[in-house]
Amino acid sequence: MADLNTQHMIDEIRDNIQTGDTLKTKLVLAHLPDVDMKTQNRLIYELSRGDVRFTVPILLYLMTEHVSIVDELPVIKETLLSNLLAYPELLIEFLSDTSIKDKTHLINVAGELRFEEAVPALLYLVANSQDEPEIKLIIETLGLIGDPQAINTLTDYLYAANRDLIITAIQALGQVGTQSAMHRLAERMGTDNEMDYMILSIFADVQDPVSLEKLNDTLASHYAHMRIYAKQELVRIGAKAVPALIDNLLQDDPDFVIHTLNVLGDIGDESAIMPIRKLLGKDPKSANVRFAAYEALALLPLRKGAYTLTAGLTDPEDHVCVAAAKAIDQNYSEILTAGIKNLLRPKGDEARHIAKIIVSAQVDKIFLSLAAEDFFQELSLVYLPHAHKDTKEHYTRLLVKHGFDEFANKIQGGEDVKNLVKVVAVDDSRMILNIYKATLHELGFEPVLFEFPASAIEWLQNEKPAMVLTDLNMPEITGVMMAAEIRKKYSPKELPIIMVTTQNETNDNEAAYAAGVNKVIQKPFNAKSLKAAMDEFM
CATH class of the missing domain: 1.25.10 (Leucine-rich Repeat Variant)
Incomplete structure (x- = not known):
């Protein structure tokens, strides 16, 4: 406004600061947008000279009630931060001050400063707040600070009615990163794919004993997406995960052992060689375990004792013989x-x-x-x-x-022979694809092989084979996901899908049938068993 006396405003704000008159100070500062930048900066400078207990609430008032001028005048935020950095102990006092209604900026500062002393005040605030944006901000801040005393409160929000708050609490517990926090996250798994992935990725980043244990345990999950993600993360972690993985080879669960062998092969650490050879020495009953063991050894540097691999060439299952040949x-x-x-x-x-x-x-x-x-x-x-x-x-x-x-x-x-009937086979193991090629050819079909489900889905948009054979456990796109995608174009009668897998989990089978798979059979297969399954639909 043209008739504003800027010097009078400066003199008045000085007097108001001396007398501690909050109301009049706010009235003067309400005219900040109406004066030139030089006067604006002078008014904020005069304010910064006041007692911090007077100055900070006024600055907070400006930042919440006059947002547009704050964006144009960064010195306001800079002054607030300067005061709080100089007197961090007063941050707790301001957080507890009921006269300050919007504490957003105080909470942010507590997080930026990683100010552990503010945690009790933040816990009190979140316990008494009904404002979801404020609750979310406090949860984020507690995660940034990373103080273990916040674990119980953060755990409560893992089971909130608001999905956004649950995800924020997961991330915050991941930042706290203690073994107790990892235990709480593990207990939350199993009800939501996105959250499960998030928690597993936290375990993979933290890599403490509890996290590695939980990742390792996930190899035995009843959910394919969980197993696949855990396998990828354990491979990424590498040698650090190997000791726990080696212990898995002593377990009686064939599927768990198979997934473990897959990971050990992909990691490629030679400390796994002797335990795998000992496993083969016990002649596991499961042909899939024997196959996975030789497949892993084919990826490992056997400097000594490789002659023992020749025993695999006389295995009763062709799959195992092929894997042994690759290892040799x-x-x-x-x-x-x-x-x-x-x-x-x-x-x-x-x-x-x-x-x-x-x-x-x-x-x-x-x-x-x-x-x-x-x-x-x-x-x-x-x-x-x-x-x-x-x-x-x-x-x-x-x-x-x-x-x-x-x-x-x-x-x-x-x-x-030309013009053979085409059958698609999808598996992320090149060794299995080689077996498909030989077996389907022997049965009189033209095998069309894909290592990556995405490529198979693209090909199927323009081609229609007689049948699709697919693995279950594949990275990025599982067999169940691929089946669901195929069903968008072809009905089960138009294009039969058989899932051929080492797994025999109820959850996996139900998911496969729900996605449109016609039949689920277990590996290993040979020409006779594969023909029997295919004949049901050909």
């Missing part, structure tokens, strides 16, 4: 060559089976070490000319590259 190929040596030759020389049923495994597994080191032997050529040529065209082409190129032209020419004896 990864750690190949002259001793292993000699051992495999001894198994093949008799040329009996066992030798023919091992040759078939070597062909279907596409284990180049093993294949080349045997390629010069007449007995291996004879055994492998029972299967090679009738193998999938990709397999034949692979071995033809390999043999020609290493000077085995005559052997390579013999591979091409079989005829490739």
